Amino acid sequence: MRLKLIPALLAASLLTGCGSDHAERPQVPASGQAPASSYGADKNSAPPVSGKGYETDQLDIAKAPVQLVRAVDGDTIRVEWQGQEENVRFLLIDTPETSHPQLGVQPYGPEAKDFTARMVEEADLLELEFDIGPNRDKYGRLLAYVYADGVMVQEALLHEGLARVAYIYPPNVRYVDKFNGLQQDSRNEAQGIWSVENYAQEDGFYPEHFDDTAAAEAEEPASKATPAEDKTPANGCSIKGNINSKGDKIYHTPESRYYDATDPEAWFCSEQEAEAAGFRAPKS
Known part of the structure; x- marks a missing residue:
């Protein structure tokens, strides 16, 4: 059984060959275990879509199929593309770390990685969509929107509260309005990373707030x-x-x-x- 396709999530795809293959982009550093996400436990269900309409829902851009090598992190996968293995960094989002040399494992990092791995590993068709700007970052990673059987992984992560909107560098901002809307919905519902006040912030993740909240609850x-x-x-x-x-x-x-x-x-x-x-x- 596979994830059902959602019309509003099938809207966008890939403009092949866009941007320089070697253009650099600035990066902003991100800075316990938490409840597992419910999405993906039932492979017949797909993430609900916000009732809001976005202009990008009407786009019809061709996507490029790729072969999965492995899931690296919540916001990074490795694929075979144009005859080579490439790391793909998900555009416009950031998930907590799982193996950062300085930051280590952050709360909700393992959940985000497992969520992404489940989506891409169980998909019959994995596809990439580039934006209109540079399609590589300064580390040489591809920058793309990733689709698993037609469902954009970024949207699913934001819906579940397992990612924050981040690294907004024009002109690669095609879906930023929709992403912000999905993030606000998750934030309003205190989903995932938003369940602990001040854990997810504009410049990264702050586990000390997660630890303070957990300690207070243990004493209550x-x-x-x-x-x-x-x-x-x-x-x-x-x-x-x-x-x-x-x-x-x-x-x-x-x-x-x-x-x-x-x-x-x-x-x-x-x-x-x-x-x-x-x-x-x-x-x-």
């Missing part, structure tokens, strides 16, 4: 108290003991960040008493 109590439930015992003890969703025993003093939200499973009169019972102080 598993149960929340309502004012009616939250009654201090008659003995005056005010330290709340709670067991969170991960099974961690954490105590909260009245100064703790989550004190008011905590539904206590135990009360303690001192921090020493809480620690003796196996509870620890929160990390934040």
